[in-house]
Structure formats: C-alpha cells, structure tokens
Amino acid sequence: MTSTTHHETQIVSDPDVPLVRIVREFDAPPEKVFRAHTDPELLVQWLGPRGMEMRIDHHDCRTGGSYRYIHSRDGEEYGFHGCFHEVRPNELIVQTFTFEGMPDGVALEKLVLEDLGDGRTRLTSTSLVDSFADRDAFVASGMDTGVVEGYERLDEVLARG
Template identity: 50%
Template sequence: MTNALNLNAPVDTLAMEYTRDFDAPVAALYRAHAEPERVKQWLGPRGLTMDITEWNFKSHGGYRYRHSDEHGHYEFNGTFHTVRENEFILQTFEFDGAPDMVNLEYLWFEDLGDGRSRLRGRSICPNVEARDALLSSGMEGGMTEGYEKLDDLLKNL
C-alpha cells in the first residue's frame, strides 16, 4: 500500500505544509532520516544518485550532499538546529543553485500505533517567489517519489 503525500501551500504565504503516513514504526522512520546510509537510499526523486559529503546529525550539526544525474549535479546544505530522537527535527535547507534562499524546515514524527507513523512537515521560505519556484520545479513529484522509495526501505528494516 502506498500512502499519499498531502502537500498544502496556501496562496500568498511563505509556508508549505505536508503530511505523509508510513507503514512502519516511528523509530524506523526517524532512523531513515538520521542515518546517512539510509538517507542516501530514499531522499530525492528516482534517477538521481546521492553523495553525502557532510552529515553531522545532532543539534547544531550540519549536512551537505549532492544529487547527480546525466544532466549534471545539484548540491544542498543546511544546519540541524534541533534534533530530538523519534520526535522532531528543525533544520535549514539551501540549494546551492539559489544561494541565500534558505528554508527553515520543521519535521514532526508521530506514532499512530499498530506499527504505523506519520511525518508532518512545514517548510518556511524566505519569500513567496522562492516558495513558488520550489512548487513549480517539480518538488511535489520528487517528494512523492522519495517517499515511495522510503516505503521500500522501511519494509526491509
């Protein structure tokens, strides 16, 4: 069973909010976000390879990674501001192709019982134009594909 991504981006706001349920315990979902070898298996759309050059997953830590395909590469970086195991991540997110357009991202991990969990997120963009650019870039399709890959990973944990 594939659970649907619910992405909401109200007009004229800086925020995008989403939820996605998973058929896995919250601890497994959290580990898939915390451990770089697992992150590499699911983050991003199909057809991209991922190289992580920095992954210091703790409060006040940072990350840097690169997605690549036949068209080139796309680099991203950020800071993990707050990390609470199995509960919450607050981080920044920046695409090197759009410098100074840093998003603030909140991730909440919710236990739904019966071995199921929910990821709830909010991304705050620096301006409406940056938010609209993300939405028009195919971000929703990339998130959907990434979470489908995450479903496959979680089945094997």
C-alpha cells in the first residue's frame, strides 16, 4: 500500500432511474474509511473540492442523527444538511442530502463499504433524486469535481493514518 496508488472514481448516471452511482476503492480497511466519513475532525480534511473551506455546524452520525455543514470560498458559502436514517459501523450509511441553494431537491444516499481484503475497501454510493432533471442538474453542478477531488483528499487522510 503506497500513497502513489491512484484509484479511479466511477460516476455513472442510471439511464432508467434518477440515480447517480459512485464507486471508488481505497487502500485502507473499512473501519478507517467509515471513520473518515463519520468523525467530524476527519471529514473537514477531505470532503469536497480542493480550495474550499469546510465548517461543520453539527454532525451526529448515528441512526436518527443529523448533520449540517458549510463549504466556503472567496466569501461565498454553500450549506448542506440531512438526516442519518441508518448507520451501521464499517458497512453502511443511509442519509438524506440537501444543498440549501436548492432546498426542494433532496437526495436519498446510500454508502456501502465492502471489505476487499488486504486492507482495501470498495465504497459504493448511490444518490436517488426526484427526477431526471434534478439528477442531471446535480451532476452538472460540478459534483464530479468535488467527488473526485474529495476522494483524492480522502486518500491523503487515510495514508496519514
């Protein structure tokens, strides 16, 4: 496991359902990848694109909990919030996700962590929205840049231990 390993982030829009599926492998066991998604001190180090500051209003990652955070750059702020519907350590997070700039657009997200053995994990994330138009707007918003750069930053956090 070296820090020079590069894993491709696959982002696929489903042709039949207003859903986006993201698949990414990490050179870390599921418990470390899970912790990076649930520990606010780690989350601020990697979530979102490079060049954005992240501030967490609250982050209660447990079944029935909720979260809110703000990304900012150059004096502009972008808020996001949601609820955790099911959290199972090291294997699953089901949550809602709302960009406060489009408060009617709520995504239902499911993150599944798969232990690949040898200290590696595959994360599969699905985001389901109300319509194909909402899904396409979600993808067109630059989500791909934020996801790819965020997962590159997560690689760096995981490599530091």
